[in-house]
Amino acid sequence: MKTSSILETLASALDLNNTKKKKEALKTALKKLKKKENSYRVRLDELDNDDDRAELKNKLKVVKAQRKKGVKALRELNEKD
Amino acid sequence: MRENGSTKCLCGVLLHTNSGYGRDALWGCLALGLLVLDIWGLSMLRRVILPVIFLILIYGFWISPDFKEIAAGVSIFLFGMLFLEEGFRAFTGGVLEKVLKKTTDKRWKSVAFGVVSTTIMQSSSLVSVLTISFLSAGLIWLSSGIGIILGANIGTTTGAWLVAGLGLKVKISAYAMPMLVFGIILVFQKSKSLKGVGYVLAGLGFLFLGIHHMKEGFEAFKSTIDLAAYAMPGFLGLAVFILIGVFATVVMQSSHATLVLITTALAAGQITYENALALAIGANIGTTITAILGAMSANYQGKRLAAAHLVFNMSTGAIAIAFISQMVWGVDAISMRVGIAEDDYALKLAVFHTIFNVVGVVVMYPFVDKLVKALQKLFPKPAEKAVEPHFINEAAFDFPETLLESVRYETLHLYDNAVEIIAHGLNMHRTTIYSQTKLKAAIKSQRTVIEINLEQVYATKVKVLYGAILDFISQAQMKLPPDFSEDLYTLRGACYGVVRSTKEVQQFRENVSLYMRSDNPHIRKQYDAMRLQIARLLRAINEMRNMPEEDRDVLSLDDFRLEFEKKNIVHNGTMDELIRGGLITAHMATSLMNDLGFLRNIIWNLTDMGKAVFATKDIEAQEADELMALDEDDIEEISHIEDEPSAKTVQEGSAGT
Numbered sequence: 029m030k031t032s033s034i035l036e037t038l039a040s041a042l043d044l045n046n047t048k049k050k051k052e053a054l055k056t057a058l059k060k061l062k063k064k065e066n067s068y069r070v071r072l073d074e075l076d077n078d079d080d081r082a083e084l085k086n087k088l089k090v091v092k093a094q095r096k097k098g099v100k101a102l103r104e105l106n107e108k109d
Numbered sequence: 110m111r112e113n114g115s116t117k118c119l120c121g122v123l124l125h126t127n128s129g130y131g132r133d134a135l136w137g138c139l140a141l142g143l144l145v146l147d148i149w150g151l152s153m154l155r156r157v158i159l160p161v162i163f164l165i166l167i168y169g170f171w172i173s174p175d176f177k178e179i180a181a182g183v184s185i186f187l188f189g190m191l192f193l194e195e196g197f198r199a200f201t202g203g204v205l206e207k208v209l210k211k212t213t214d215k216r217w218k219s220v221a222f223g224v225v226s227t228t229i230m231q232s233s234s235l236v237s238v239l240t241i242s243f244l245s246a247g248l249i250w251l252s253s254g255i256g257i258i259l260g261a262n263i264g265t266t267t268g269a270w271l272v273a274g275l276g277l278k279v280k281i282s283a284y285a286m287p288m289l290v291f292g293i294i295l296v297f298q299k300s301k302s303l304k305g306v307g308y309v310l311a312g313l314g315f316l317f318l319g320i321h322h323m324k325e326g327f328e329a330f331k332s333t334i335d336l337a338a339y340a341m342p343g344f345l346g347l348a349v350f351i352l353i354g355v356f357a358t359v360v361m362q363s364s365h366a367t368l369v370l371i372t373t374a375l376a377a378g379q380i381t382y383e384n385a386l387a388l389a390i391g392a393n394i395g396t397t398i399t400a401i402l403g404a405m406s407a408n409y410q411g412k413r414l415a416a417a418h419l420v421f422n423m424s425t426g427a428i429a430i431a432f433i434s435q436m437v438w439g440v441d442a443i444s445m446r447v448g449i450a451e452d453d454y455a456l457k458l459a460v461f462h463t464i465f466n467v468v469g470v471v472v473m474y475p476f477v478d479k480l481v482k483a484l485q486k487l488f489p490k491p492a493e494k495a496v497e498p499h500f501i502n503e504a505a506f507d508f509p510e511t512l513l514e515s516v517r518y519e520t521l522h523l524y525d526n527a528v529e530i531i532a533h534g535l536n537m538h539r540t541t542i543y544s545q546t547k548l549k550a551a552i553k554s555q556r557t558v559i560e561i562n563l564e565q566v567y568a569t570k571v572k573v574l575y576g577a578i579l580d581f582i583s584q585a586q587m588k589l590p591p592d593f594s595e596d597l598y599t600l601r602g603a604c605y606g607v608v609r610s611t612k613e614v615q616q617f618r619e620n621v622s623l624y625m626r627s628d629n630p631h632i633r634k635q636y637d638a639m640r641l642q643i644a645r646l647l648r649a650i651n652e653m654r655n656m657p658e659e660d661r662d663v664l665s666l667d668d669f670r671l672e673f674e675k676k677n678i679v680h681n682g683t684m685d686e687l688i689r690g691g692l693i694t695a696h697m698a699t700s701l702m703n704d705l706g707f708l709r710n711i712i713w714n715l716t717d718m719g720k721a722v723f724a725t726k727d728i729e730a731q732e733a734d735e736l737m738a739l740d741e742d743d744i745e746e747i748s749h750i751e752d753e754p755s756a757k758t759v760q761e762g763s764a765g766t
Contacts, residue, residue: 029479040299046729049729050729050733052640052729053727053729053730053732053733054733054736056730056731056733057730057734057737060662061664061737064662070123082675085673086668086671087665087672088667089747089750090664090665090668090671090739091748092666092747093739093743093747094664094667094737094739095737097736097738097739097743098733098736098737099368101733101737104413105610
């Protein structure tokens with residue numbers, strides 16, 4: 029085994045890169061976003077005003093895109109692990 | 110108007126309100142008093158007495174046509190001064206500035222400049238008001254200006270020689286009307302230099318026109334100046350004739366004219382030789398009135414120079430009074446040496462005029478620096494109330510977390526000041542933005558242009574603070590552990606974004622102010638929509654600020670970026686429809702396109718600021734937020750995604766089928 033690989037395994041074992049914490053933080057953030065998305069969906073069904081609905085739909089798009097990025101980042105962290 | 114004994118003093122003439130002339134003179138004195146008030150910069154007092162002045166002026170216009178003429182003359186004169194300053198400002202940084210700086214960079218050069226220019230123009234008043242304009246426009250320094258004034262006092266004596274020796278009178282005012290005509294034509298030219306020349310020519314024209322009207326107004330007093338009536342020996346005679354000399358020069362707006370009057374009275378034996386000398390001293394003091402009038406429209410520098418002119422001429426007068434017998438002896442000695450006849454009083458007066466001005470310059474020359482210092486104290490540069498940092502402090506250098514927090518707070522302080530520019534620049538009130546009022550309706554109802562000097566607010570409230578933050582961050586970087594540097598960089602970037610936003614608004618403002626009041630509902634709607642986007646973002650940032658830290662959701666700021674993209678009428682085709690339908694002009698379309706660019710930058714900069722300042726303190730959570738935040742490409746991508754149908758729409762759709 030090369031020295032760099034040994035160091036990498038050691039860092040991973042000791043969680044020197046805080047990967048665990050990062051993953052936890054991402055998971056929490058994703059949960060928050062999911063909650064936000066759900067609340068937006070509920071509100072969207074309640075709204076009648078077109079302007080308000082358009083605004084909320086945009087917000088929904090933003091949350092979805094952010095979640096997508098978060099999931100991708102989490103997957104990458106898992107792969108590294 | 111003839112009186113006996115001590116009551117023959119000038120004040121008696123002025124206060125003799127039973128006569129029409131005395132009354133006019135009183136009005137004149139009152140007006141002059143008010144001008145002096147202005148010069149002393151009593152802005153508070155002026156604000157209070159402004160309505161009173163208006164009433165007095167209206168009453169004065171009603172009872173005296175002469176007073177009306179004088180007041181109109183003063184106004185035209187001041188208008189000319191404004192034109193002159195505007196004209197010279199066009200040459201700032203140009204050839205004129207270089208020439209002036211080079212010809213006045215040493216005191217002796219300034220004096221020589223004053224002598225030569227006054228000899229050519231044959232008007233020390235004109236040279237002094239031009240010098241005030243140069244100074245106000247920042248083309249020369251105060252000490253150079255004083256040098257020119259000293260030189261002008263010597264240069265003006267050549268007039269007496271020309272009048273007395275050659276009977277020659279150069280009347281530059283004869284060119285006033287052509288100057289005015291050529292000047293105004295040039296003012297309408299596109300070239301900056303031609304425009305500048307036009308302003309200068311028109312300014313000179315107005316200046317002379319104003320003086321002409323003042324002279325016309327004072328014409329009624331001219332006949333009252335019967336020098337023989339005040340002839341008296343001794344010191345009292347000297348004092349009285351000095352005052353008459355001052356008065357006559359103010360009335361005739363020309364020390365040359367006073368000198369002619371003196372020479373005539375002397376030749377006719379109406380006054381003694383000593384009286385004539387006193388009159389010449391008085392004329393020298395009275396001639397400063399033009400500079401004092403000129404300084405009214407000038408800035409503090411112009412006022413300093415006018416005061417220097419007055420101080421110099423009064424000091425010269427005092428020296429002449431103190432050494433009058435020595436001067437008389439000197440005049441006689443020189444006259445004998447150059448072959449001037451014993452009874453050629455006109456030339457002897459010219460000799461006296463030259464001697465006492467040269468003596469004045471020689472005596473005052475070494476004191477110019479002291480005079481500059483005294484004038485700087487007397488007329489201080491108006492203090493610009495620049496804001497100071499509230500939170501950043503060198504004491505925080507040893508505590509990285511505190512330091513970061515202080516920079517964060519200071520960034521918000523900078524943002525608060527910037528919001529004044531952003532909101533007012535787009536004609537919105539911060540109280541409305543931060544209230545619970547429906548913004549759409551509020552923006553529709555707010556159609557008044559808010560008066561604000563954006564440049565000044567920027568210079569005093571934003572630029573200064575930004576500079577202080579930059580300086581603090583640069584110093585802090587040397588002392589902070591590397592872990593903190595990134596946050597500090599982010600905050601520095603946030604500050605830059607805030608400052609940039611104020612600059613964008615300054616470019617944006619003109620069109621907003623124009624189109625939000627347009628009769629065209631389509632363009633008005635577009636500008637209202639832009640104002641609304643900014644107002645909503647400012648409100649959201651303010652709400653986020655007032656939330657508990659754990660509730661702040663910086664990712665929600667991305668909503669504003671998408672909103673901009675979705676509502677970007679260039680991308681969604683609305684712009685084309687508006688142009689094709691002839692609903693907006695091509696000119697409006699280009700303005701809109703440019704301003705949408707500014708709006709985009711403001712939204713991105715301010716959302717970046719919000720993300721930097723309100724980011725969570727938990728490093729991992731902060732990193733997670735950063736990973737999920739949407740960049741330019743993400744926003745671009747999702748802006749093209751079709752809206753997904755909501756549950757309600759789906760249900761309604763299936764019910765329909």
